[in-house]
Amino acid sequence: MNNKFLMPLYLLKDHMNNLIKGEKHDWEMVIGLEIHAQVKSNSKLFSSSSTKFGSSPNSQVSLVDAAMPGMLPVINKYCVEQAVKTGVGLNAKINNYSVFDRKNYFYADLPQGYQISQYKYPIVGEGKVTIDFKDGTSKDIRIVRLHLEQDAGKSLHDQNPSKTYVDLNRSGVALMEIVSEPDIRTPDEAGMYISKIRSILMYLDTCDGNMQEGSLRADVNISVRKPGDEYGTRCEIKNLNSIKFIKQAINYEAKRQIEILESGGSIEQNTMLFNTSTGKTRPMRNKEEAHDYRYFPDPDLLPLEISKEEIGKIKSSIPELPDELKNKFIETYKLSNYDASVLTAEKQTSDYFNETINSDSELKNHAKIVVNWITSELFSLLNKNNQDLINSPVSPENLGQLIKLISTNEISGKIAKDVLEDMFSSRKTARQIVDEKGLQQVTDQGEIAKVIDEVIAENPKMVEQYLAGKDKLLGFFVGQAMKLTKGKANPKMLNDILKQKLNKKN
């Protein structure tokens, strides 16, 4: 189920109480995330092979990716720029000097026997991102670092009962590892944080943000403590690729740790795997079994030096980011923090909003209506039809036209919903549909009065009851009159005239 047009997660829940109740105490979770974001780039970090997703196995493997003897890595400058861009978007320090290191370990889908990563000197240093809560408050999550590294290939264990196959298409693809401080205290905050990172990356166009295809995944470090205590021993849950799983895994793991601690045990520093079908975590390896990666600077690569000028150039190419845009929307259109956050959570949404509201100068005065039509009516239609805003059958211009028809009282809001559905399926403009079906609102006083007279005449008993004090029946009369006008009567005029006429009877 595609739920990306529902409210952003971080707007759904208040962050009132961060503590969870154990049997004996209240506990606080301490959570840090390592996000692995695939750099949006046509070619790999150290080779010119394509990064296209879903190609046939081993069709995108160069001699370098397969670690043939004598093959050497050459840095892809575009990936470096993308990392710098991302660093700027994370309000982080860009390091003029960084170093690629080798992380040595053996695995069948790691052709070199080492992963080229950055260890001591990452390309991006400390930064922060802000997450917004529904109640209007916000919180900063500090970023420790961002570094560039290679992805490994994929081991396919399910192709043959006795053999493992290796697909090296992913081998060498550029990843950005974004490491947070353990500033996160709840599963919801974790979800909000990764949503925010995803949003920033997508605004910057440095990662496609596609979690299903693995373009964005996270390792979660989690420990629990009694409020005010030192940090407890943490466990790391590896390779989670949806926000839902991240929250499930944190909840399960926190409970597991609390149970151990409350029954007098202690936490072993383990690396855990999360089983998405059972919702449980299980240990993958413990501290003793942990690899000694023998990091050392890769002698095949020179240190990466980026001049201030280059960084300046990249900075100046950066588009407006969600937080800036949010503040701009609040200021320009007097939107609430909530509405502005919904609009800016995804770049496609804010782009759509911008295009809609700029399609007619009149609409700027009806920004709130524009927001509502996008985030509730259009989103629910897209959701129902499992479609994407980018490919929306209703263009921003056409939605603008529809809203203009509402704001000028040409059609009622109720009719507009039907028109939108029609637009969605027929791809006609609002104007076309309204004209073809004659849906213009009836604003002729005489015509409305005539219909009301008809309704009053046909329902003497109801009139009697209304006059006897059953005010609720007003709705009945409105409904009847609307039925007769096929919903086209201007609701305000209908109400006014109806009241007038009924009161005259008194």
Place this chain on the structure above:
Amino acid sequence: MSKSSLKQTLQDLESKKISIRELNQDYLKRIKEKENLNVFIHFSEENVLKQIDNLEKDNSTKKLKGIPIAIKDLFCTKSMPTTAASKILENFNPTYESFVTQKLLDEGSVFVGKTNLDEFAMGSATNTSFFGNTINPLSKENEPLAPGGSSGGSAAAVAADLCLGATGTDTGGSIRQPASFCGVVGIKPTYGLCSRWGIAAFASSLDQAGIFSHNVEDASILLQSIAGFDQRDSTSAKVDIPNYFENLDDNLNGKTVGIPKEYSIDGTPIEISQIWEDAIKVLEKKGVKIKNISLPHTKYALPTYYIIAPAEASSNLARYDGVKYGFRSDEINSLDEMYENTRAQGFGREVKRRILIGTYVLSAGYYDAYYLKAQKVRKLIADDFNKAFKECDFIITPTAPSAAFPLNEKQNDPIKMYLNDVFTVPASLAGLPGISIPFGKDKNNLPLGIQILGKHFDEQQVFNAAVSLERSYE
């Protein structure tokens, strides 16, 4: 035996005194006669004849057209298998051509075969090869001598006149020491002058391709052919390559030579000290100023090298895991077992020893004490040279602490074997160019080499000093 030089041969080909076919058949004949030396890991007469056929059809002029060249079997070649003298690559056929060998092919040279070496270039006697020892062509009967290493096959190929030049690689002395042992010229250029692309890596920060030849002029011609920037190697240098041969100048008048006192070490055979002094005297006569210099960190060079090189090797050789290419053990019940058995059976003792050392020095808890410290010392060694080169134009030292030793000596004593590199390793750590030229004999009439070191990318000065010494020695 009288060997014709590359320079002379090029003239003979030009003047049609000899044809490409005649020339190469002469070399083929000798290669077959000298099979007992075990110079080549791969040799195919058919392959050589095919190259000649193709060259005969080719009307373009090429600088090295028809010149027989031997290739160290560490360079990946499309037309011949590439083994690195290891069982683990026994049947490996690259689909690509290394930068250096491609350059030689572009110039029209004929590859006569792939020469033997120490497994993955780890050794100083060409005795760690999976394909057996190479025998030094200067050996007397029943007294086989080591050709030095690791490029012993290439040095022997030139010494036995099985080619007019050969490629080698030098990580800590692997060109210069075998050149000294076999009585030929061997140059290791500045780190970064020749691309490492397509050379199976031993220690990336030290590995450098170079040339063996009969004389300095030939070396200057061949080095120019294989040098140059390559964007596929990030450590490749963007420098202009001069025409070393055209610029050769044996007039050293007014130049200053540095004589590092730290290279006089106890236990050095008297003949070696003697040729060093002889060389200094020759230079003095040529108007060269003699400057005693100090390279104070020299004594740390060997231990530093034997930390850094194995560290890099332990990582560089991780790719030989039986998964993608090369040898894979038959005895596999799990992934770990595949690694263990493949690498246990695929690598020889010396390679395993160095992987172990390298793994150890990079391990958590030891990294700072070994690898990091070695890197710092490496910097000090490089600084020593930088300082020294402010006072001199080039430096001369002996190439190796001994002449060629008997084949089986030092086989079981790695430390003794490592000591062979004592004079060559410092320049490797500093990335400097160095050449070894034959300059005298020991009491058994075995050749001894003199090493000339130059500033970064000053190969021209190295060649000039070398050609000057060579001409006075001849």
